[in-house]
Amino acid sequence: MPQVKVIVTLKPSLLDAQGRVVKDALQNMGYSDVEQVRIGKYMELQVEGEGAELDAKVKEMCERLLVNPVIENYRYEVIG
């Protein structure tokens, strides 16, 4: 069954508060070379289907539930 890997990221123009906290934590631990951290989401789905039909289904699921298109971008790849 195909595996779909989805990466959701905050739009670059938006402040990533969670990433900012992680960056500060890393710098406080001595990793002063870390200039920026941005946090996203990662999802692995097992979905029955193939080809263009699977593609359309994944896009629809992303836009209806998995992603907030107002503030987030997404990309995905289908494996197998």
Next chain:
Amino acid sequence: MPQVKVIVTLKPSLLDAQGRVVKDALQNMGYSDVEQVRIGKYMELQVEGEGAELDAKVKEMCERLLVNPVIENYRYEVIG
């Protein structure tokens, strides 16, 4: 400056409660072809450095802060 993309996933043997909720939500929306969903974390870091030294630094940051090695696996790639 190199960009490091880190993907953190829950170990396969562990129940992913969040993924289960997302799978149920998708099925309730009519996507009955979704068999499994597993949720992970995705991070993009801008870090000064290169080569083996950068590699070692990224691994150390993952193991000290970004990843819980008891329950999570991680992988990363360095770009640029």
